[in-house]
Amino acid sequence: MTPPHSQTYSSRLSNHTNPAARALLQCIERKRSNLCVSVDVSTKARFLEVVDAVGPSVCLIKTHMDILEDFDADLLEQLQALSKKHDFLIFEDRKFADIGNTVVLQYSKGTQRIASWSHLTNAHIVPGPGIISGLASVGLPLGRGLLLLAEMSSEGTLARGEYTDAAVRMARGAREFVVGFIAQRRLGEEGEDWLILTPGVQLGAAGDTMGQQYNTPSKVVGEGADVIIVGRGVYAKGGKEEVRAEAERYRREGWAAYEKRVGIHKST
Numbered sequence: 001m002t003p004p005h006s007q008t009y010s011s012r013l014s015n016h017t018n019p020a021a022r023a024l025l026q027c028i029e030r031k032r033s034n035l036c037v038s039v040d041v042s043t044k045a046r047f048l049e050v051v052d053a054v055g056p057s058v059c060l061i062k063t064h065m066d067i068l069e070d071f072d073a074d075l076l077e078q079l080q081a082l083s084k085k086h087d088f089l090i091f092e093d094r095k096f097a098d099i100g101n102t103v104v105l106q107y108s109k110g111t112q113r114i115a116s117w118s119h120l121t122n123a124h125i126v127p128g129p130g131i132i133s134g135l136a137s138v139g140l141p142l143g144r145g146l147l148l149l150a151e152m153s154s155e156g157t158l159a160r161g162e163y164t165d166a167a168v169r170m171a172r173g174a175r176e177f178v179v180g181f182i183a184q185r186r187l188g189e190e191g192e193d194w195l196i197l198t199p200g201v202q203l204g205a206a207g208d209t210m211g212q213q214y215n216t217p218s219k220v221v222g223e224g225a226d227v228i229i230v231g232r233g234v235y236a237k238g239g240k241e242e243v244r245a246e247a248e249r250y251r252r253e254g255w256a257a258y259e260k261r262v263g264i265h266k267s268t
């Protein structure tokens with residue numbers, strides 16, 4: 001098989017059986033967008049404003065629902081309505097990190113009932129494979145997918161080397177549910193197709209004051225990112241129109257880098 005690195009999104013569809021992974025690949029191709037915007041704001045009004053503004057330009061919206069001060073069931077309903085209106089998937093960046101029994105409860109219950117609305121979520125591998133089987137027992141029947149944290153973007157991260165290799169080995173044991181990794185580059189062996197979602201992306205900044213490290217869309221896509229995750233680079237600038245324009249700029253950058261990677265010599 002041609003390595004996924006140089007395959008188009010649509011041709012990679014046949015490598016995936018998980019419904020969330022397939023829906024994401026189809027959405028990316030349909031919208032010509034490999035952009036995920038991370039909406040890390042603390043009020044419902046601003047959250048919905050940003051999501052509505054970036055919606056047309058993204059394949060995926062990433063959330064940290066525990067940041068919202070006025071979280072309620074209506075917010076989830078409105079988010080799901082925007083997901084239909086603008087055609088994007090939802091990824092709750094929950095970073096589960098507990099024993100199987102506990103993550104089952106955290107994923108399916110509580111005030112957020114994450115599994116009921118989030119197509120993708122993610123988990124640390126620290127607890128061992130029980131965390132995956134726990135989450136799969138909730139997520140698989142709902143057609144959800146899981147990403148493992150194989151690498152992080154922050155300075156001094158311990159998720160590297162042998163730890164990253166262990167994440168890939170753990171993913172192989174749960175191929176139906178684990179669809180890929182949060183990582184800074186392509187992972188896996190030839191013949192394997194994992195979705196690589198990459199945070200720590202911004203144009204024109206090297207990092208923040210708390211250890212975040214940024215790379216450009218073209219750098220990370222060139223190294224294997226299938227989806228670029230951009231937060232403050234998109235929404236920090238201000239009003240709805242600026243946010244919309246920034247999202248579109250990142251969409252174009254991410255897509256051009258993808259076309260270059262797979263050898264398509266045209267751009268949007």
Ligand code: 5BU
Pocket residue numbers: 038040064093149151152153154182199200201202212229230231232233
């Ligand atoms: P930023 O504003 O583009 O820096 O936001 C990045 C987002 O991605 C933020 O929600 C982080 O929690 C998330 N993130 C990250 O920055 N780096 C990582 O390695 C992982 C998640 Br995993």
